[in-house]
Amino acid sequence: MELKQSKRSNVKLRIGISGASGFGKTYSALQLAYGMTKDWSKIAVIDTENSSASLYSDLGNFNVLDLSAPYSPHRYIEAISICEKAGISVCIIDSVSHEWSGTGGCLQIHEQLGGRFQDWAKVTPQHQAFIDKILQSSCHIITTTRRKIDYSMDIGSNGRAKVVKHGTKEITREGFEYELTINFEIINENHLSKASKDRTGLFMNKPEFVINSAIGKKLIEWSGESHSKEDILNHINECLSVSELMKLYKDNPGFQKTLNADFIKKKEQLENLVKQPKHSQNGTYNSNPKQ
Numbered sequence: 001m002e003l004k005q006s007k008r009s010n011v012k013l014r015i016g017i018s019g020a021s022g023f024g025k026t027y028s029a030l031q032l033a034y035g036m037t038k039d040w041s042k043i044a045v046i047d048t049e050n051s052s053a054s055l056y057s058d059l060g061n062f063n064v065l066d067l068s069a070p071y072s073p074h075r076y077i078e079a080i081s082i083c084e085k086a087g088i089s090v091c092i093i094d095s096v097s098h099e100w101s102g103t104g105g106c107l108q109i110h111e112q113l114g115g116r117f118q119d120w121a122k123v124t125p126q127h128q129a130f131i132d133k134i135l136q137s138s139c140h141i142i143t144t145t146r147r148k149i150d151y152s153m154d155i156g157s158n159g160r161a162k163v164v165k166h167g168t169k170e171i172t173r174e175g176f177e178y179e180l181t182i183n184f185e186i187i188n189e190n191h192l193s194k195a196s197k198d199r200t201g202l203f204m205n206k207p208e209f210v211i212n213s214a215i216g217k218k219l220i221e222w223s224g225e226s227h228s229k230e231d232i233l234n235h236i237n238e239c240l241s242v243s244e245l246m247k248l249y250k251d252n253p254g255f256q257k258t259l260n261a262d263f264i265k266k267k268e269q270l271e272n273l274v275k276q277p278k279h280s281q282n283g284t285y286n287s288n289p290k291q
Helices: 025-037 052-059 073-085 097-101 106-112 117-136 213-223 229-238 242-251 260-275
Strands: 014-019 043-047 063-066 090-094 140-155 161-170 182-186 192-198
Touching: 014 025, 014 192, 025 043, 025 052, 025 090, 025 140, 025 182, 025 213, 043 052, 043 073, 052 090, 063 073, 073 090, 073 117, 097 106, 097 117, 106 117, 229 242, 229 260, 242 260
Parallel strands: 014 140, 014 182, 043 063, 043 090, 090 140
Antiparallel strands: 140 161, 182 192
């Protein structure tokens, strides 16, 4: 246990995108993820929306894990683990609403247990395990959340009345957005967004904007994570212990496969260095350093 100076370095981002159906949550999440990685192959979508992510396959060769019912917290956790083991950098969960209100989700689990207040004692730990998995993941996580739909009559630019669709309350357990680094709300069918919660300070109280790859680039720069393969190689060579090397490996899942040989080579060098006998200053082995 020790005190150390606070420093933002290699922060794993937890980003939420919410909006009504048809507002462009999936597309926005993919654009955001690409801005964070600049490599489609390092992006994975856990898709609960009837393979809707595959409709955007023309964007690049991102990965898709189709998740069908039951949408239990355990199955979401399992899906995230698969992405982590595959060395994915950004994992998009599209959407988390099914974990709460979908077939086999928390609300249905509670109902099957009897629907009594005391039954939440069995459901809440399952939901919290899902939240903890998101917070502790070695990947950057982007979640999409459905919002309940409402309609209003507005006056268009031509002076005529028109029906406008709005997103209202998020369909997930109350308080979910407070677990996130930043939560974007897509407010209309023109894909305009605002930050409803922002720990980065980059977007709060700013004019409405469209989520694109430039937004992802800003967020990854804020997190302090390095994209450069050369930078990671330099960090590998600078490691002075196996524990330091292993931390570097764990903190950079996007480079675990591509630089695996370099990590192994450095690990062997550090292990051999520990095994080498001590030598005296003239280069000869001194079996008794105190003499």
